[in-house]
Amino acid sequence: MTNTINEVEDAKAIFVIGSNTTENHPVIGYRIKRAVKKGAKLIVADPRRIELCDYADVFLQLKPGTNIALLNAMAHVILKEGLADEEFIKARTENFDALKATVEKYTPEYAEKITGVPAENIIRAARIYAEAETASILYTMGVTQHTTGTDNVLSIANLALLTGNIGKPFSGVNPLRGQNNVQGACDMGALPDVFTGYQSVTDEKARAKFTQAWGVELSGTPGLTVTEMFSAAENRDIRAMYIMGENPYLSDPDSSHVRYCMEQLEFLVVQDLFLTETAKYADVVLPAVSWAEKEGTFVNTERRVQKVNQALKPRGKAKADWQIINEIGKRLGFGWNYRCAEDIFTEIAALTPSYAGINYERLGVTGINWPCPTEDHPGTPILHVGKFSRGLGRFSAVEHQDPAEKPDEDFPFLLTTGRVLYHYHTGTMTRRSKGLRKVLNEELMEINPHDAKALKLQESDLVKVSSRRGEVKSKVRITDRVPRGVVFMTFHFKETAANLLTSSHSCPTAKIPELKVTAVRVEKA
Amino acid sequence: MTKVNITINGQQLEVDASMTILEAAESAGIEIPTFCHDPELTRVGACRICVVEVAGARNLPAACTTPVSEGMVIETESERVIKARRVNLQLIWANHPQDCLTCEKTGSCKLQDYSYRYNVTGSPYQGEAKVFELDNTNPFFFRDLNKCIYCGKCVRKCFEVNGAGAIEFMYRGFNSKVTTAFDVPLEESSCVMCGMCVDVCPVGALTPLQGLHNNRPWEVEKVLTTCPYCGCGCTYYLHVKNDKIVGLTPNFEGPLKGHMCVKGRFGWDFVDSPDRLKTPLIKKDGEFVEATWDEALDLVASKFKEVRAQYGPDAIAGLSSARTTNEENYLFQKLLRSLGTNNVDHCARL
Ligand code: SF4
Ligand code: SF4
Ligand code: SF4
Numbered sequence: 001m002t003n004t005i006n007e008v009e010d011a012k013a014i015f016v017i018g019s020n021t022t023e024n025h026p027v028i029g030y031r032i033k034r035a036v037k038k039g040a041k042l043i044v045a046d047p048r049r050i051e052l053c054d055y056a057d058v059f060l061q062l063k064p065g066t067n068i069a070l071l072n073a074m075a076h077v078i079l080k081e082g083l084a085d086e087e088f089i090k091a092r093t094e095n096f097d098a099l100k101a102t103v104e105k106y107t108p109e110y111a112e113k114i115t116g117v118p119a120e121n122i123i124r125a126a127r128i129y130a131e132a133e134t135a136s137i138l139y140t141m142g143v144t145q146h147t148t149g150t151d152n153v154l155s156i157a158n159l160a161l162l163t164g165n166i167g168k169p170f171s172g173v174n175p176l177r178g179q180n181n182v183q184g185a186c187d188m189g190a191l192p193d194v195f196t197g198y199q200s201v202t203d204e205k206a207r208a209k210f211t212q213a214w215g216v217e218l219s220g221t222p223g224l225t226v227t228e229m230f231s232a233a234e235n236r237d238i239r240a241m242y243i244m245g246e247n248p249y250l251s252d253p254d255s256s257h258v259r260y261c262m263e264q265l266e267f268l269v270v271q272d273l274f275l276t277e278t279a280k281y282a283d284v285v286l287p288a289v290s291w292a293e294k295e296g297t298f299v300n301t302e303r304r305v306q307k308v309n310q311a312l313k314p315r316g317k318a319k320a321d322w323q324i325i326n327e328i329g330k331r332l333g334f335g336w337n338y339r340c341a342e343d344i345f346t347e348i349a350a351l352t353p354s355y356a357g358i359n360y361e362r363l364g365v366t367g368i369n370w371p372c373p374t375e376d377h378p379g380t381p382i383l384h385v386g387k388f389s390r391g392l393g394r395f396s397a398v399e400h401q402d403p404a405e406k407p408d409e410d411f412p413f414l415l416t417t418g419r420v421l422y423h424y425h426t427g428t429m430t431r432r433s434k435g436l437r438k439v440l441n442e443e444l445m446e447i448n449p450h451d452a453k454a455l456k457l458q459e460s461d462l463v464k465v466s467s468r469r470g471e472v473k474s475k476v477r478i479t480d481r482v483p484r485g486v487v488f489m490t491f492h493f494k495e496t497a498a499n500l501l502t503s504s505h506s507c508p509t510a511k512i513p514e515l516k517v518t519a520v521r522v523e524k525a
Numbered sequence: 526m527t528k529v530n531i532t533i534n535g536q537q538l539e540v541d542a543s544m545t546i547l548e549a550a551e552s553a554g555i556e557i558p559t560f561c562h563d564p565e566l567t568r569v570g571a572c573r574i575c576v577v578e579v580a581g582a583r584n585l586p587a588a589c590t591t592p593v594s595e596g597m598v599i600e601t602e603s604e605r606v607i608k609a610r611r612v613n614l615q616l617i618w619a620n621h622p623q624d625c626l627t628c629e630k631t632g633s634c635k636l637q638d639y640s641y642r643y644n645v646t647g648s649p650y651q652g653e654a655k656v657f658e659l660d661n662t663n664p665f666f667f668r669d670l671n672k673c674i675y676c677g678k679c680v681r682k683c684f685e686v687n688g689a690g691a692i693e694f695m696y697r698g699f700n701s702k703v704t705t706a707f708d709v710p711l712e713e714s715s716c717v718m719c720g721m722c723v724d725v726c727p728v729g730a731l732t733p734l735q736g737l738h739n740n741r742p743w744e745v746e747k748v749l750t751t752c753p754y755c756g757c758g759c760t761y762y763l764h765v766k767n768d769k770i771v772g773l774t775p776n777f778e779g780p781l782k783g784h785m786c787v788k789g790r791f792g793w794d795f796v797d798s799p800d801r802l803k804t805p806l807i808k809k810d811g812e813f814v815e816a817t818w819d820e821a822l823d824l825v826a827s828k829f830k831e832v833r834a835q836y837g838p839d840a841i842a843g844l845s846s847a848r849t850t851n852e853e854n855y856l857f858q859k860l861l862r863s864l865g866t867n868n869v870d871h872c873a874r875l
Pocket of ligand 3: 026
């Protein structure tokens with residue numbers, strides 16, 4: 001997030017796109033509702049009629065995979081109606097003309113044809129967003145899990161740049177991170193092309209710095225992304241894999257393919273709390289501990305580094321992930337000897353300018369938002385104030401592209417996936433919680449009443465859902481939360497693994513798979 | 526900001542003119558009892574346990590709703606104040622169950638604490654006992670409305686902070702109670718089980734089921750940590766007793782003010798799920814067999830070395846985790862990169 005969670009509450013307008021916030025980020029959802037009570041205007045764009053729609057001034061029920069057309073049309077209206085912040089555009093941005101030229105053809109009527117959203121609603125949304133004194137955009141995977149994921153994000157940034165809604169309180173471009181430490185994993189360089197703090201592996205200077213600090217030779221060629229790793233395993237370019245705390249067999253698209261790829265590996269080591277579906281394919285399984293049994297830090301979605309403290313002794317012979325990696329590092333002859341998590345944090349701070357001023361002691365009960373370059377720096381709740389890190393904010397001219405999969409005669413429905421309030425990710429944790437399991441312990445695929453009627457389905461009936469890649473059986477929940485032609489499933493339940501259906505078509509830049517759009521067939525089972 | 530000069534318990538203070546007496550006292554480290562007050566909720570001044578004596582005023586005003594003014598002279602523990610508070614407590618005890626011995630709230634109950642503070646042992650008033658049925662229909666907490674003292678914090682928290690608006694005051698007078706619309710069980714209401722009502726209830730009317738009869742505040746160690754679920758990053762104190770988690774208190778001083786959702790508040794019990802992996806496993810002939818750490822780690826290291834020697838470092842890849850700590854992610858990428866490959870990623874995209 002460029003801004004903080006608490007600021008959401010005082011924004012004058014909020015634009016939520018592709019985020020079912022009240023279920024996936026409940027505490028941020030509370031703030032959106034509070035903002036509305038305080039008089040903020042709310043725009044919701046989602047294929048599903050999510051809970052926030054009840055609070056929205058405008059609900060843009062777009063077809064899955066049509067974000068760019070919608071966002072470009074909003075930019076079109078903002079420009080046509082003279083609602084853009086000329087001064088901000090002049091002083092702080094570049095490439096404006098390219099944007100202007102591109103959005104020219106995205107009239108609300110043109111976008112209506114692509115998105116299915118009535119032109120007048122697009123106009124209303126654009127006015128609300130642009131006319132508000134401060135406007136905040138919140139988005140999540142509904143925007144990024146598309147073949148056009150990167151472009152979707154760029155066109156969101158366009159809106160903020162057009163209206164000067166960045167670099168000031170109660171505004172911003174705010175991706176909500178799904179998992180507790182996605183932000184931290186990225187910050188720490190658990191990415192194929194960067195070291196910590198987004199220092200590029202292709203940058204000689206950065207590489208020299210890490211080479212010197214670590215005492216090893218480093219590769220300057222960016223590595224493979226998750227999806228590419230599995231394909232590389234299939235081609236036998238990757239022979240050994242180390243998977244820590246992830247369950248790609250259930251979380252990644254096209255599960256049968258993922259499994260096939262894992263089976264091709266000569267050696268797979270999985271480190272986790274449980275014998276997950278992924279761990280079953282491992283050659284070695286290393287038992288790790290939960291967050292309650294170890295020390296360290298997480299970074300939340302607003303870039304706040306917060307402490308994790310050890311409350312319990314490790315269960316059985318399990319060890320903290322850092323201890324296990326440390327042991328492997330030692331055996332590989334790297335000369336490591338980390339005694340505690342804090343040793344590691346100190347090294348991170350020394351090598352990462354945005355973390356340089358942070359230490360355990362300073363984190364206290366509130367944590368610190370990075371960038372925090374020095375020990376007397378208070379941290380940075382709001383990014384891009386006065387200046388962007390890259391200098392000028394760049395507009396991006398992006399065009400709508402159809403999703404990779406379209407419904408056809410054989411697969412007439414669009415499946416979109418997500419989460420529900422009571423469960424999390426592949427369910428490895430929540431499904432082991434007694435209370436949460438009691439509330440909900442099975443998939444209930446959402447289907448529109450009209451479609452249900454046409455298929456002669458009653459509430460809780462069992463259906464067979466199939467795609468070009470696989471099939472699963474699920475119970476249905478008949479609801480007008482989903483429009484006709486769209487069905488919704490989670491990926492919490494291994495018995496109805498939705499990712500057997502999804503495709504690994506992915507965004508060419510960010511390599512994010514298009515989990516939000518899969519063509520499927522639904523039949524009574 | 527305009528300032529005013531006031532005197533509290535003989536202590537001269539300069540405070541913001543916008544403050545209430547309660548806030549001014551707190552800023553000077555003087556604690557005034559409250560039941561219905563919560564800094565982030567609408568002030569209702571309903572419970573009147575916070576009354577104080579203000580020189581020149583005929584009545585005892587409620588500290589939580591009365592603004593300070595220039596020259597105000599305030600006594601927070603005068604004889605008159607104490608007398609009023611004692612009567613207040615006695616009236617509550619007139620129809621409050623007296624089962625503190627087994628009540629889960631003992632030790633952190635405001636009614637108990639203030640009764641102790643003002644030496645109130647019971648009630649001279651003979652009230653009719655309330656007989657509301659216990660509501661234990663949801664899997665996370667039960668409601669014993671016989672203990673409710675009508676502070677209304679749960680109602681305001683649910684409406685003002687959560688936005689669910691699941692509960693309301695219903696009926697009038699003696700039968701008045703906090704409940705859902707149409708008095709249906711919570712599970713059938715708009716309740717999303719966030720537990721925020723539970724954590725503000727000053728008495729034992731709302732009680733978590735986790736750790737029941739095993740969570741006396743003086744027996745537990747409280748450890749501050751951060752929620753392992755979504756990216757909001759709520760922080761809280763785990764209650765630990767005999768190496769088990771028995772409860773949780775939100776971090777009200779944290780940036781998110783102690784707000785939480787059902788997953789973080791009640792979903793931590795996977796920690797002691799019986800199928801936790803307790804020992805390293807090595808697959809032999811298609812079956813996992815238990816191994817020592819040395820066997821497992823030696824095997825991992827030698828396989829990595831072997832693959833690197835035979836096929837080059839880029840034949841190795843690692844998937845790090847958005848759930849583990851920064852320190853672990855850092856070390857993980859350092860390991861892969863030290864092996865000579867940048868093939869490291871995690872599930873940020875999923
Ligand atoms: S648990 Fe949360 S949603 Fe339910 S009644 Fe209490 S405050 Fe409201
Ligand atoms: S249930 Fe608790 S919080 Fe709610 S009104 Fe009664 S005493 Fe107050
Ligand atoms: S308590 Fe709920 S909202 Fe808060 S971090 Fe945990 S999962 Fe997210």
